[in-house]
Each structure stands twice: as structure tokens, then as C-alpha cells.
Amino acid sequence: MQERAVLTRQAAILGAAKSFEKFGYSASLGTILQHAGVSKGAMYFHFASKEELAHAVIEAQHAMAMEGTRLVGTQSDTAVEMLVLVSQEMARQLVTEPIARGGMRLTMEIGSMQGPIEKPYLDWIDAIKEIALQAADDGDIVKGTDIDALARFIVGSFTGVQILSEMLTGRADLYERLNQMWNLVLPTIVHKSTLAHVMRLAALPPHKSEAATA
Amino acid sequence: MQERAVLTRQAAILGAAKSFEKFGYSASLGTILQHAGVSKGAMYFHFASKEELAHAVIEAQHAMAMEGTRLVGTQSDTAVEMLVLVSQEMARQLVTEPIARGGMRLTMEIGSMQGPIEKPYLDWIDAIKEIALQAADDGDIVKGTDIDALARFIVGSFTGVQILSEMLTGRADLYERLNQMWNLVLPTIVHKSTLAHVMRLAALPPHKSEAATA
Numbered sequence: 001m002q003e004r005a006v007l008t009r010q011a012a013i014l015g016a017a018k019s020f021e022k023f024g025y026s027a028s029l030g031t032i033l034q035h036a037g038v039s040k041g042a043m044y045f046h047f048a049s050k051e052e053l054a055h056a057v058i059e060a061q062h063a064m065a066m067e068g069t070r071l072v073g074t075q076s077d078t079a080v081e082m083l084v085l086v087s088q089e090m091a092r093q094l095v096t097e098p099i100a101r102g103g104m105r106l107t108m109e110i111g112s113m114q115g116p117i118e119k120p121y122l123d124w125i126d127a128i129k130e131i132a133l134q135a136a137d138d139g140d141i142v143k144g145t146d147i148d149a150l151a152r153f154i155v156g157s158f159t160g161v162q163i164l165s166e167m168l169t170g171r172a173d174l175y176e177r178l179n180q181m182w183n184l185v186l187p188t189i190v191h192k193s194t195l196a197h198v199m200r201l202a203a204l205p206p207h208k209s210e211a212a213t214a
Numbered sequence: 215m216q217e218r219a220v221l222t223r224q225a226a227i228l229g230a231a232k233s234f235e236k237f238g239y240s241a242s243l244g245t246i247l248q249h250a251g252v253s254k255g256a257m258y259f260h261f262a263s264k265e266e267l268a269h270a271v272i273e274a275q276h277a278m279a280m281e282g283t284r285l286v287g288t289q290s291d292t293a294v295e296m297l298v299l300v301s302q303e304m305a306r307q308l309v310t311e312p313i314a315r316g317g318m319r320l321t322m323e324i325g326s327m328q329g330p331i332e333k334p335y336l337d338w339i340d341a342i343k344e345i346a347l348q349a350a351d352d353g354d355i356v357k358g359t360d361i362d363a364l365a366r367f368i369v370g371s372f373t374g375v376q377i378l379s380e381m382l383t384g385r386a387d388l389y390e391r392l393n394q395m396w397n398l399v400l401p402t403i404v405h406k407s408t409l410a411h412v413m414r415l416a417a418l419p420p421h422k423s424e425a426a427t428a
Contacts, residue, residue, distance in 0.1 A: 024326055105326060112238055112323050116381040149394040152378065156391065157367075160374020164366065167330040177370065180363040187402040
């Protein structure tokens, strides 16, 4: 794709994400065009329908999450650190990135209307499982921990914690709730030798990652 | 209300719950009447609009959850047991009661479209907090545990665990995932003297409560 086309496509996705975040999947095309600052013709050059655009937002959110995970990996000294830092990066994306918020709302709404959108969750569980397996190999996870159950639980509880935080405070308390989640889980799973260090890390505000915004 | 009217109202709510569970808030009135087995006139005698009916389903779900909590209280020997048993009762309602499933789907959909439906979550957090405070008074919770944070986390993580279970397995693995949640949280919060007992309880299938179905 030419640079100009790439930029238009990114603007369309970002504008759509902002509209979907605000109005859900029922956001009108007019609203989306206004938020995106692109013409109707340019929009239809890239996306045949609102549905296609919505799925592009969900894909962009998923790509951002995976890219954030990769970047956090390069910034973490150990896998057990990465486990905490990745969750903070996911929280940061939800707090600061319209694509993450729009994608999350769409995933829930479209999933409820048309059947579950499983892939982002399955990929997320897999990514967390890889990190946790490495942390277990490093000896930083308590022996006998069910790593598959742990990965599913981290994704499940993060999902619920962020939904509750959005519902009750518009995500204003998300970092605090995430810290509390780790306070309640880390002592069960992290080996004593490294627990204090990881607990301190969980109490810090998230790094600023450089994950692209579209 | 006369007995006949009460029964019609209950049938309308149960039929609506089944329809909303299956088709979401966009379920047609025809579908709802078919599931409920009541006439259009009888339906309009009780509910002026689909919106009113939807909110009646959400209220019925909330009442069932609160009644289930109360019943579990009468069946639990200690508050720390009740903490686990209440969560299993919530899981049982979602697995076996159309009102719970329909109400949950509506809460998410209407909450996403019209703004968050906070009350059921706030009441649920309060109920869990009461139980956890009693368990702490009993000496069954590790000293220094932040009880408010614990109550919010239990509600948040249960919410996410059940959403993921619904999305990935239609709730077929909900009891197992709930058990894993407790395996990962109980060792942090429950005093050593009673941990083994509570962990065993968390591994059992849920009691059959007698919470009314409407």
C-alpha cells in the first residue's frame, strides 16, 4: 500500500475506534467519518461496510496488545517480571488508547450479538502461558502451580477487573485494582525468593510502552 | 396481586429471560410471547414495553442472586466457607437458571448501550464484603488483608472468569475455572489453620440451593 493509503486507513481505524468507544457498534457512518477526518469515498476504498471497519478495529486492538507484549518482553529482566508488566501494559492501553477501548467495547457488543470473538482471548491466554512457563523454568513460580489454569485465570480476572473498573469508575481506578489483583494472587504463585521484588513492581504505575496507536 | 397475575408475571419474566439469553436485547416481542406462553394482552397488563420487561429480568436475576446468598448463609458453618459457597451458588445459577443467564446478557448489552448498570455489582460487592469482614473477625482471614479490595477482586475476577468460560466453552468449564480461581487466591487470604478445609470445599461441585426461579 502507498504511504498515503496507509495513513488514511490508520485514520479511519482510529476515528472508528473513537466512535465505537463512545456509541458502540450502532455508531453512525457520519460520526465515524467526522472522527476520522476522511471522506466517504476514502473510507469505502478501504472498508466495504461498517462491519468490516469494526473488525479492523478489533484486529488493530489485538495487534497493539501483541506488540505491547513483545515490547514489554524486551524491557523485562525476567519472565516473572514480564507477567506483571504485560498486565500493566494492557491496562495502560485501555486507559490511554482509543483503539484499545473501542476494540474492547466492540468485542463485547459484537460477541454478544453475533457469537463470541474468541481469537484475541485464546492468543492472550497462549501468550501469558508462554511467559508463565518460562517463569516456572526460571524457578520463580511455586512448584506444582497449574500453569495452564494460571494463564486462563490471569486473563479471566484481568478481563473482569477491567470491566468492573470501567463500569464503576470509567477505568479511573484500573491501575489500583490491577495492583490489588496481583497482591491477592502473587503470594500464592511466586517463589518466596523473588516475591517482594515482584510485589514492588506490581505497585508501580505502568511503563510507557511505545506500541503504535494503529 | 392475585395469584393468577403473579404466575403470569413470572411466566412473562422467565420467557423473556430465555429469549434475551438467546437473542439478546433485540429479541422480538413475538419470540418472547412464544417462550412465555402468555398473550400479548397479558404481557402488556404487566409490562408497558420491552425495556420494562428487560429491567424486570435484570431485577429478577439480582433478587435470585441475593436470595441464593441468603440461603447459602443458612447452609454455611462459617463465613469463610460462605465466601466460597456463595461463588459456587452464583456459578450454579448461571449454569442452570435462564433468568441468571438472560439477566447477565442483558446487563452487559444494555449497560454497553445505555450506560453501566451498577447496582447489582455494588450490592454484590457489599454482600461479599460483609461475609469477608465476618471471616476476618473469625480469625480465618490472613491478618492485614485489605477486605474492601478482596471483595472487589472476588466480584471482578468471578465476572471475568464466567465471561471467559461462557465465551470459550458456553460455561461448560465454569465450576472448574471457579475452583482454579480459588486455588490461586485462597492460599494468600485464608489462615493456615482452615486453608485445607476451605480448599477442599472449593473443589466440590456446588450445593443445590433452593433459590426461587423467578
